[in-house]
Amino acid sequence: MKAILVSKTATHLLLILGAAIMIFPFAWSVTTSLKDISEVFTYPPKFFGEKLKFENYVTMTTRFPFFDFFLNTLKITAIVTVFQLLTSSMAGYVFARLRFRFRDGLFGLYLATLIVPGQVTMIPTFFLMKYYGLMDTHGALILPALVSAFGTFLMRQFFTTIPGALEEAAKIDGCTPFGIYWRIFVPLSKPAMVTLGIFIMIGTWNDFLNPLVYLSSMKNMTLTLGLSTMQGLYATDWAALMAATTISVLPLIIVFLLAQDVFVRGITLSGLKGE
Known part of the structure; x- marks a missing residue:
């Protein structure tokens, strides 16, 4: 019993240490965003400044079109997420539940695209976007991302765990394959x-x-590309930059915290092998 307690204590301490290491950079960026520019690089480093300077969050919006960066990123992310979920779930259903010739071979070929580095397909994709006149538009970022081999694989793995009896009952009731899906x-x-x-x-x-490859105008830039433009050639307002970085990360943290329970269940269930 004592050995089990020691083992659990050591495990929890190790997890706490790992969590602290992961959280520290984000916590440092938050405190830096509230410092005066003169306090950002001091020796010894100070975790907190003399006073909280919330003006940095105003500075980031007056010097740069931060809200344009944010809205552009939000639009692209929302469109890609919705359409990729739709295409991945439909393709996953087809490969998991429908029976047709060469199904497994086609799925294997589709899955093989995962081993092709993105850098290999970048030049052909660039010429396609240029040919269709999509350079410096959000379409160049959205169209190539509407489908995903990984997403199809993940959804297929999950769909194979759903009992076949549900599908058979729906067929008896006259439901079409799309209706079942x-x-x-x-x-x-x-x-x-x-x-x-x-x-x-x-x-x-x-x-x-x-975005670095396809976008060039400031009004079309995303957050990642926009943040890089906030670093000057000779001087950088690091406090304002950290304020922008903090705001840009918050949506991801909020979404993960709200969906973490379902996320863990999905990771577990998607790895099971069905009938």
Whole structure:
């Protein structure tokens, strides 16, 4: 009994240490956003400044179009998340429940695209976006991200865990394959959908390389690209930059905290093998 208690105590201490290491950079950025510019780089470093300077959060909006960056990112993330959830769940349902020739082979080929680095497809995608006149538009970021091999794989794994009896009962009642997908599988796939949605949202929200390649005008920039422009060539207002960084991270933290229980369930269920 004593050995079990010692083991649990050591485990919790290790988890607390890991959590503190992960939280510290974000906590430092929050406190830095409330410092005077002269207090950002001091030796020895000070976690808190002499007084809280909330003016930095006003400075970030007056010097740069921060709200434009935020709204652009929000729009792109919302569109990509909704459409990728739709396409991934539909493709996952087809590969998991429908029977047709070469199904497993097609799924294997589709899954094989996961091993292709994004840098390999970047140049062909760039020429396609240029050909269709989508350079310096949000369409260049949205269109290539509407489908996902990983999302299809995740949804397929979840759909294989749903009992076949539900599907057979729906067929007896005259339900079409799309009706079965929409009325039965989608409502039952909430954990997997939330899990995939969080992955998509974080990946799209934090994307820097694609906006850097396709966007050039300030009014179309996303948060990641906009924050990089806030660093000057000779001087940078680090306090204002940390204020902008703090605001840009908050939506991701809020979404994860609200959906963490469903997220954990989705991760667990999506890895099970069904009949």
